[in-house]
Amino acid sequence: MKINWGTYIVIAFALFISFIMYxxxxxxxxxxYDNDLVVEEYYKxxxxxxxxxxxxxxxxxxxxxxxxxxxxTNGITIVFPADFTPSAIKGTVAFYRASNKKFDFQVPLSFTDSASLVIPKNKxxxxEWNINMEWKYEGKSYLTKEEIYIK
Incomplete structure (x- = not known):
């Protein structure tokens, strides 16, 4: 059986389409390969x-x-200035992992004696991590955004 050049072209297209579909x-x-949005309700x-x-x-x-x-060794440390009253700081720190939202978590800002917070490395x-720290102090709202890299 002899195959002409048209049959070879059809076979090549079929193989290429199969490759792409795979x-x-x-x-x-x-x-x-999840490709979720960073924020669930983006428009809101x-x-x-x-x-x-x-x-x-x-x-x-x-x-x-x-x-x-x-x-x-310890993880991430957040230290507020000494002139802030630790008990008056209220808010949250959100840690976002851009590659996978399953690793995202939030930590409340709650201080007793000193205005420092340590989040252990095992979390x-x-x-790369994105940090959004939202807090209120003396009736005023603040937001700090930072990117960090953990080895």
Whole structure:
């Protein structure tokens, strides 16, 4: 049986389409390739953008700002300035993992004696993390956003 060049072209197209379909099915079915949004309700979140910018500006205008440090042995330490009254600081710290929302978590800001908070290293996996720290102090709202890398 003799095969002409038209048959070879059809076979080549069929193989190419099969190759592409294999990767489409693999990416859609494997959880390793999840491509979720960073924020669940993006448009509702976007409506409050101006309020968010005002809180970021409030944090930027502080003379002494809270410091977020990454320690290889202890984890992440958040230290508020000494002139802040620790019991008056209320808020949360949200840790977002851009690659997988399953690792996202929040920690409440609650202080007793000193205005420092330590989040243990075992709560984190290696890689890039986004930190959103929202707090209120003396009736004013603040928002600090930072990116850190944990080894």
């Amino acid at each position: 990767f489409v099915v693999k990416v859609q079915s494997d959880s390793k 979140h976007d409506v409050h953008f101006q309020d968010e910018m005002a809180r970021i500006q409030n944090a930027h205008d502080l003379k002494t700002k809270p410091v977020i440090t990454v320690d290889a 984190f996996i290696g890689g």
